[in-house]
Amino acid sequence: MDDNRIVTGFVVGLGYTKPYLSPFEEFQRYKMHPEVRKFLEGGRRLSYGARAIAAVGLMSLPKLVFPGGALVGNEAGFSTLRASRVLTAQSKRARWERRRPSMRFKRDASATNWIRILKHAQSNHEMLKPASECRKIDYPKPDGKLTFDRLSSVFLSYTNHDDNQPAHLTLKDPAVPTNVNLRHYAGSESRYCPAGVYEFVETGDGHERLVINAQNCVHCKTCDIKLPTQNIVWVPPEGGGGPNCTDM
Ligand code: SF4
Missing domain, CATH: 3.30.70.20 (Alpha-Beta Plaits)
Incomplete structure (x- = not known):
C-alpha cells in the first residue's frame, strides 16, 4: 500500500431495529x-x-477451542479482545466439561464459568x-x-x-x-x-x-x-x- 491510500471504515451494529436502515x-x-x-x-x-x-464482547464469540486445535485471529472474531485470555478461559472450560462427571461439586468458579453466564438477551x-x-x-x-x-x-x-x-x-x-x-x-x-x-x-x-x-x-x-x-x-x-x- 502506498502512502497516499486512505482506508475508510464504518461499523454498523447489527442489533439495529429499523428495517429501512441500510x-x-x-x-x-x-x-x-x-x-x-x-x-x-x-x-x-x-x-x-x-x-x-x-464487536460487543466475549458473549459474541463462538466456541474457539476443540480437541487438538483453536480458532485464532480475525476469523475468530478477536477484533476487540485479547486472544490469549479468551482461549485460556475457553480451553479451561472445555477441560472442565470433559471431567465434569467426577467434578460436579468442584466447579472452578474463576475463568471457566463467566463465558457460560454472559449471554445476549436477544439475537x-x-x-x-x-x-x-x-x-x-x-x-x-x-x-x-x-x-x-x-x-x-x-x-x-x-x-x-x-x-x-x-x-x-x-x-x-x-x-x-x-x-x-x-x-x-x-x-x-x-x-x-x-x-x-x-x-x-x-x-x-x-x-x-x-x-x-x-x-x-x-x-x-x-x-x-x-x-x-x-x-x-x-x-x-x-x-x-x-x-x-x-x-x-
Ligand atoms: S448475501 Fe453475501 S454479501 Fe449479502 S449479506 Fe449475505 S453474506 Fe453479505
Missing part, C-alpha cells in the same frame, strides 16, 4: 461529514469490501421492528465522487464465483421472502446486504419475488445474522470463490 447508505452518508470528506475529496475509489465482526435477527412501526429513510443519491452505488462498489471487491458451481446461498422456504420478509419487514435483506445480492423484483401480475444474485456476495455473513426469519442457508462456495479485496 448500512451501505449510512456509510455513504458518513463520508459526506465535513470532518471525513476533507480527507477523501480529490481521491479515487480503489477497492471495496464488507464483513461482519464480533440480532430478533431485533428488527415491523416496517409498519418505522419511518422510511430517504438516502441521498450517490454523487459518483465521494459516494457510490452498491453495484459499482461490489465490482471493486474483485468478487468471483465460478459460474457453474452450486448456489452457496439458498432459502429454506422460498415463500418466506415475500410472505414474511417483504410483508412485515419491507424486505430488509435488500438493504442490509452490502452487495445488493437480494432484490425484490416485480413479477408483472402485481406481485414481487426475491432474486438472489449470489455471484455478487462479498461473504460478509450479515444475512446469516440479521434476517428475522433465519431463512437463508449460507455455505462456503466451491473452489475458494469470493471477494479478493487486498486492502481490508
Whole structure:
C-alpha cells in the first residue's frame, strides 16, 4: 500500500431495529461529514469490501477451542479482545466439561464459568421492528465522487464465483421472502446486504419475488445474522470463490 491510500471504515451494529436502515447508505452518508470528506475529496475509489465482526464482547464469540486445535485471529472474531485470555478461559472450560462427571461439586468458579453466564438477551435477527412501526429513510443519491452505488462498489471487491458451481446461498422456504420478509419487514435483506445480492423484483401480475444474485456476495455473513426469519442457508462456495479485496 502506498502512502497516499486512505482506508475508510464504518461499523454498523447489527442489533439495529429499523428495517429501512441500510448500512451501505449510512456509510455513504458518513463520508459526506465535513470532518471525513476533507480527507477523501480529490481521491479515487480503489477497492471495496464488507464483513461482519464480533464487536460487543466475549458473549459474541463462538466456541474457539476443540480437541487438538483453536480458532485464532480475525476469523475468530478477536477484533476487540485479547486472544490469549479468551482461549485460556475457553480451553479451561472445555477441560472442565470433559471431567465434569467426577467434578460436579468442584466447579472452578474463576475463568471457566463467566463465558457460560454472559449471554445476549436477544439475537440480532430478533431485533428488527415491523416496517409498519418505522419511518422510511430517504438516502441521498450517490454523487459518483465521494459516494457510490452498491453495484459499482461490489465490482471493486474483485468478487468471483465460478459460474457453474452450486448456489452457496439458498432459502429454506422460498415463500418466506415475500410472505414474511417483504410483508412485515419491507424486505430488509435488500438493504442490509452490502452487495445488493437480494432484490425484490416485480413479477408483472402485481406481485414481487426475491432474486438472489449470489455471484455478487462479498461473504460478509450479515444475512446469516440479521434476517428475522433465519431463512437463508449460507455455505462456503466451491473452489475458494469470493471477494479478493487486498486492502481490508
Ligand atoms: S448475501 Fe449475505 S453474506 Fe453475501 S454479501 Fe449479502 S449479506 Fe453479505
